[in-house]
Amino acid sequence: MPPLFQRKDRAGWESMPGMDPGMLDFAVLFTKLLSTIGVPMVDNYFMMPLEQPEHRLEITKQVVEAVPPGINELIIHATKDSPEIRAITPDWKGRVADYTTWMSEDMRNHIDRLGIKIIGWRPIRDAVRS
Numbered sequence: 001m002p003p004l005f006q007r008k009d010r011a012g013w014e015s016m017p018g019m020d021p022g023m024l025d026f027a028v029l030f031t032k033l034l035s036t037i038g039v040p041m042v043d044n045y046f047m048m049p050l051e052q053p054e055h056r057l058e059i060t061k062q063v064v065e066a067v068p069p070g071i072n073e074l075i076i077h078a079t080k081d082s083p084e085i086r087a088i089t090p091d092w093k094g095r096v097a098d099y100t101t102w103m104s105e106d107m108r109n110h111i112d113r114l115g116i117k118i119i120g121w122r123p124i125r126d127a128v129r130s
Contacts, residue, residue, distance in 0.1 A: 004073075004124070005034055007041035040127045043070030050077060050094030056101045061110050071124070078102050 013019055013027045034041055046063055048056075063074070078099035079085050085092045101107050111118065 004040070004042045005030065006045070007031060007035070007043050007070075038127075040071055040124055042073050044068065044072045045075065046072065047075040048077070048094070048098055050091040053093035053097040056094075056097035057104065057106060060098075060101050060107065064111060064114060064116060067116065076102060 008016075008027070008031060010024070010028050013024050013031075016027075019027070031041070044067070046067065048060065048063065052059060067074070076098040077091075077095045079092075079095045080099055081092070081096045085095060089095070
């Protein structure tokens with residue numbers, strides 16, 4: 001996974017906890033530099049809550065419907081159900097629900113209807129390298 005920097009303006013960086021004035025100035029300057037040289041940056045991050053495995057398809061549809069245009073990273077923790085995952089983590093139900101949701105034809109059709117293009121890391125890596 002290539003290192004990605006989040007695209008934010010000064011107000012966006014100011015809203016981040018723990019930003020002292022020096023870090024704030026660096027983040028604003030670095031964002032401008034990366035933008036100037038054409039390095040892709042993530043516009044938004046979203047993460048599916050693992051503590052809500054029920055109604056996962058409906059919740060996921062609501063999340064993707066709210067995603068604005070741009071480079072957005074939606075973090076999921078998809079895994080198949082197994083005795084191992086049940087033994088490893090107490091939030092296994094959310095992880096299995098992610099897997100079931102994202103493997104469903106219903107979710108694929110919904111994403112197509114919304115016009116969302118899902119890409120992997122390779123196109124971003126290639127853009128960073130060029």
